[in-house]
Amino acid sequence: MKKLLKILLSVILAFVLICGIFAVANKLNEKPMHEYIDTFGAVEYENQLVPEYDENGVAYFTTDGDFKIMHLTDVHLGGSIISIAKDKKAINAIAAMINEEKPDLVVVTGDISFAVPWGGTINNRYAHEMFGHIMENLGVYWTVSFGNHDSEIYNYYNRSQVAEMYESEELEHCLFNRGPESIWGECNHIINVRDSRGLVTQSIVMMDTNSYTDEDPLGTNWIYDNIHADQIEWYENSIIGLGEYNKAIIDSLPDDQKPENPDDYTTVKSLLFIHIPLMEVRDAYNEYLDAGEQDTDDVKYLGGKVDESAPYVYCSEEEEQMFETMLELGSTKAMFYGHDHLNNIRLNYKGIILSYGYSVDYFAYWQIDKQGSQRGCTVITCSPDTSFEIVHENYYQDKYQPLYEKEVVDMTK
Numbered sequence: 001m002k003k004l005l006k007i008l009l010s011v012i013l014a015f016v017l018i019c020g021i022f023a024v025a026n027k028l029n030e031k032p033m034h035e036y037i038d039t040f041g042a043v044e045y046e047n048q049l050v051p052e053y054d055e056n057g058v059a060y061f062t063t064d065g066d067f068k069i070m071h072l073t074d075v076h077l078g079g080s081i082i083s084i085a086k087d088k089k090a091i092n093a094i095a096a097m098i099n100e101e102k103p104d105l106v107v108v109t110g111d112i113s114f115a116v117p118w119g120g121t122i123n124n125r126y127a128h129e130m131f132g133h134i135m136e137n138l139g140v141y142w143t144v145s146f147g148n149h150d151s152e153i154y155n156y157y158n159r160s161q162v163a164e165m166y167e168s169e170e171l172e173h174c175l176f177n178r179g180p181e182s183i184w185g186e187c188n189h190i191i192n193v194r195d196s197r198g199l200v201t202q203s204i205v206m207m208d209t210n211s212y213t214d215e216d217p218l219g220t221n222w223i224y225d226n227i228h229a230d231q232i233e234w235y236e237n238s239i240i241g242l243g244e245y246n247k248a249i250i251d252s253l254p255d256d257q258k259p260e261n262p263d264d265y266t267t268v269k270s271l272l273f274i275h276i277p278l279m280e281v282r283d284a285y286n287e288y289l290d291a292g293e294q295d296t297d298d299v300k301y302l303g304g305k306v307d308e309s310a311p312y313v314y315c316s317e318e319e320e321q322m323f324e325t326m327l328e329l330g331s332t333k334a335m336f337y338g339h340d341h342l343n344n345i346r347l348n349y350k351g352i353i354l355s356y357g358y359s360v361d362y363f364a365y366w367q368i369d370k371q372g373s374q375r376g377c378t379v380i381t382c383s384p385d386t387s388f389e390i391v392h393e394n395y396y397q398d399k400y401q402p403l404y405e406k407e408v409v410d411m412t413k
Helices: 002-037 084-101 125-138 159-166 229-252 279-290 322-329
Strands: 059-062 067-072 105-108 142-144 189-194 200-206 270-273 299-303 332-337 346-349 352-356 376-382 388-394
Touching (some): 002 084, 002 125, 067 200, 084 125, 084 376, 105 200, 125 159, 200 229, 229 322, 279 299, 332 376, 332 388
Parallel strands (some): 067 105, 200 270, 270 332
Antiparallel strands (some): 067 376, 189 200, 376 388
């Protein structure tokens, strides 16, 4: 018995010692990483749009021209001595794509952090700080919808504390808002695009798909949560409220300033950004597969591929009414998400575009840093007539010229 206790004590002491060594090494790594990030300067805009805030604290941009959104997802910064080389690659790639595209707004659909024990740290603060640092250096306006890895149960900082980080006044270009405290989630918020008449031409909606269910708090079985009923009610009320706002604006305009097609504005057009895909994404893909990878009445293939293994789409198994509500309201015409790093397929399902984003991840998936066909960004150009165009851009195109040398990858994977 004494021998067993000695062995157990030795194991515990060894574990504590290893954790201490990693903690010190990670702390020493912070300064050189921030110095690396400081080598990236601000994006050169000709006329950068600057947001304002309405009486309810909702951010909005005003333009009579196009509005460009860049969708990034699954950055997966480790924030540890183990991940330092891959973290630098991710930051280098992000900066190159933003510098080339010069978006008016960057929306990141979660998993900025990947602070996991086997990655050398459980301190998720540093990954989020690194990301905020590079975005502020670039001087681009940006916001976030959270992913399951942004605040694991074993991380130092919970979801609410991470939200507080992104609401910090030090992040001058971050338009993040945790949203109503009375509903589920910590990132339910809206950013609007208006024209000079005051009409909302596009509403950009971020929602929290939360993390794991109570039966799988550590996420070891990949049992994911989803959007809750009170969040859906908030979404519905917000969309209806925006429609009422636009109708009041139209009624107040002189006849020569009223839009030719007022219905395009009274049902405000919107784009939804989340992390975990809804169950309908799996339904749509399965219908496409069952049809022999051919279009059906409800599913139209728009591009991209699925490289995740079965069940292909890793969504929640719990039923919710988000997609049905979107169909009923007729506002949201496209939904963007990540989570499944090897998927970038785009489908039109029942009139709504379902769009995986390219991942940035160099660290979370085994040897994903050696692969390239899945890495990049999505560029969404919103027109003042409420229409929009979606283009998926792979990072390894020649047009993206990073500050530091671009790595060689296998583009067949």
